[in-house]
Structure formats: C-alpha cells, structure tokens
Amino acid sequence: MKFLFFSAGLLAFANPIQPAKLVGPCATARQAQVEARPTSQLARSAALQAEVARAVAGFAGTVGVAVQEVETGASAQVNGQAHLPMQSVYKFPLALAVLHQVELGRLQLDQELLLRPADLLPNTWSPLRERYPAGNVRVPLREVLRYTVSESDNNGCDILFRLLGGPAAVQAYVRSLGVADVHIAATEEEMHRREDVQYTNWATPAAMCQLFANFSRGRYLAPASRAVLWQMLATSPSGLKRLRAGVPAGTEVAHKTGTSGTNAAGLTAATNDAGLLTLPNGQHVAVVVFVTNATAPEEASESLIAAVSRVVWRHFTAKS
Numbered sequence: 431m432k433f434l435f436f437s438a439g440l441l442a443f444a445n446p447i448q449p450a451k452l453v454g455p456c457a458t459a460r461q462a463q464v465e466a467r468p469t470s471q472l473a474r475s476a477a478l479q480a481e482v483a484r485a486v487a488g489f490a491g492t493v494g495v496a497v498q499e500v501e502t503g504a505s506a507q508v509n510g511q512a513h514l515p516m517q518s519v520y521k522f523p524l525a526l527a528v529l530h531q532v533e534l535g536r537l538q539l540d541q542e543l544l545l546r547p548a549d550l551l552p553n554t555w556s557p558l559r560e561r562y563p564a565g566n567v568r569v570p571l572r573e574v575l576r577y578t579v580s581e582s583d584n585n586g587c588d589i590l591f592r593l594l595g596g597p598a599a600v601q602a603y604v605r606s607l608g609v610a611d612v613h614i615a616a617t618e619e620e621m622h623r624r625e626d627v628q629y630t631n632w633a634t635p636a637a638m639c640q641l642f643a644n645f646s647r648g649r650y651l652a653p654a655s656r657a658v659l660w661q662m663l664a665t666s667p668s669g670l671k672r673l674r675a676g677v678p679a680g681t682e683v684a685h686k687t688g689t690s691g692t693n694a695a696g697l698t699a700a701t702n703d704a705g706l707l708t709l710p711n712g713q714h715v716a717v718v719v720f721v722t723n724a725t726a727p728e729e730a731s732e733s734l735i736a737a738v739s740r741v742v743w744r745h746f747t748a749k750s
C-alpha cells in the first residue's frame with residue numbers, strides 16, 4: 431500500500447468526461463420525445479409542488495426544498511434558489527472530488543494516509559479521533575473517506591481537503607461539473623472558529639438536488655466509484671429522524687446530513703438532509719431539505735424534514 435503525506439495543492443482537477451451529444455435522426459427522435467412529454471407529468475409536478483409547500487408552511491425559519499424524480503424529471507421547489515448554509519452536506523461534493531481523483535489515478539483508495547496528532551483536533555465531532563486517539567497511525571484513504579461521509583467526521587473532512595489542495599480545489603471541481611450554485615470556501619476547523627463562517631459554505635437546494643440526481647444517473651463517477659460512495663451514503667447512521675423518518679423501514683436512503691447546533695441566542699443556523707430515496711419500483715427521488723436560522727427546537731426542524739420526505743414518498747408511491 432502507498433504511503434502519503436498531505437501536501438496543499440497536491441492535486442489538480444481534470445474536467446470530467448461529458449456525455450456525447452446526439453446528432454442526426456437520434457437527436458430528432460429525442461427532441462420529439464421531449465416535446466411530447468405528457469401533460470400529466472406537468473400536472474404531477476404541480477401537485478407535488480402544492481403538497482411540499484403545504485408541508486413547510488408557517489415554519490419558524492427559512493426552509494429550502496428541492497425534489498426531483500431522477501428517471502422522469504418530475505420536480506418541486508420551495509425557496510429552491512436561496513443561498514443556504516450546507517454544514518456537513520458539503521462532505522458529499524468533497525467525496526465526489528476525492529473519487530474523481532481516484533479515477534484519474536492520482537489517488538488510490540487503499541493508499542495509506544498518515545494521521546498526525548495535529549490532524550485530530552479536539553472539541554469537534556470525530557469518531558476517527560476516537561478510533562485513533564494518539565494519532566501517528568497510517569490509515570487507508572477508503573477508511574478516512576468512510577468516516578467523513580458515513581459518520582460525518584469533521585477531522586476526516588479537513589484531512590481530505592488538505593489532500594486535495596483545500597476548499598478552493600473542491601470548489602473548482604464542482605464548477606467543472608456544471609453546477610454553479612454550490613459554494614465551498616471553508617474547512618470544518620475554520621467553521622468552528624467563527625460562527626458566521628458557516629454561511630460561506632452555501633448551496634441552493636436546487637443545485638444540491640441536481641448534484642444528487644446526476645450522481646444517481648452516473649454522470650460524475652464510473653460505476654465502481656459510484657457504488658463505493660452510494661454505499662457510504664446509504665449506511666450512514668446519522669439523521670434517523672430526518673429523511674429516513676418519513677419513509678417505510680427498510681427503504682434505502684443514500685443521504686448526507688448537516689447540523690450546526692443551536693447558539694446561545696437560540697438560533698439554529700442549519701438542520702439539513704439531502705439525498706436519494708429508492709422507490710419500490712427501483713426508481714429514485716433526489717430530496718434536499720435545508721432548514722436555516724430556525725428559532726424552533728432542532729427536533730421541530732427534524733420533524734419538518736421527515737414530513738417533507740413523507741409527502742414525497744406518498745406522492746411517488748401512490749397508485750395512479
């Protein structure tokens with residue numbers, strides 16, 4: 431296994447492979463399919479929009495929601511273009527960036543990273559630190575990535591940022607995907623120093639929904655890498671009272687949560703969940719719910735996220 435020290439600016443990002451454009455008769459046929467989209471699908475999107483809007487109405491905070499059925503495109507948004515703090519949801523695009531580098535051959539999932547004591551900061555959420563409290567240990571990249579995605583480890587997150595060259599490098603990668611409204615500017619350590627820094631890591635619900643939907647479609651990663659990340663998202667133990675709480679037990683939910691905690695003034699900057707629900711027919715729905723600057727207890731924000739998930743599930747599983 432390869433041993434690697436962290437080095438800022440170590441890696442450069444290449445533009446991902448873009449899907450080929452259809453031309454000639456194929457393009458004409460595809461255009462005809464688009465133009466012939468049934469009005470029933472538009473009506474379904476309108477119905478979903480109304481159902482989601484009712485679910486979030488009157489909440490004591492800003493609620494941003496974006497929903498898109500991956501296979502059909504049926505969608506709904508509430509405050510879908512608002513710039514809202516991601517908190518740890520940004521570990522999902524970070525993971526995409528890491529796996530992109532693996533596919534380019536610049537990283538390997540089984541290469542070993544040296545965890546130094548300085549990498550394992552105290553006073554932050556870090557199951558990785560609890561596992562290796564003394565540091566000075568070599569850990570496979572795959573394990574650090576799993577801790578970061580599945581268990582939302584903050585030290586693991588910043589180790590990966592350093593590996594890639596910092597937040598700016600990950601931001602550049604996300605832009606290369608054609609996603610404009612995801613802004614990654616600060617590490618977990620920087621967010622912990624000052625409360626207002628968390629607002630520099632923002633996304634619109636619509637953009638994060640696009641990121642998850644296109645991940646599901648296989649547009650960003652090769653099948654093997656996509657399967658690795660999907661498994662990490664689907665086996666996360668976090669957010670059991672959020673998106674997972676709105677769907678039947680046993681439903682696959684591949685998601686990433688984000689949580690700010692509540693400050694001394696009683697304001698909760700971010701209670702978030704974003705991911706993919708797998709429907710009984712095998713299709714998928716991308717769902718993003720960001721609850722921002724809430725004065726209600728965090729439990730109420732989690733219940734709201736579950737309510738949106740429940741509405742979405744019922745909408746797409748109802749018999750026509």
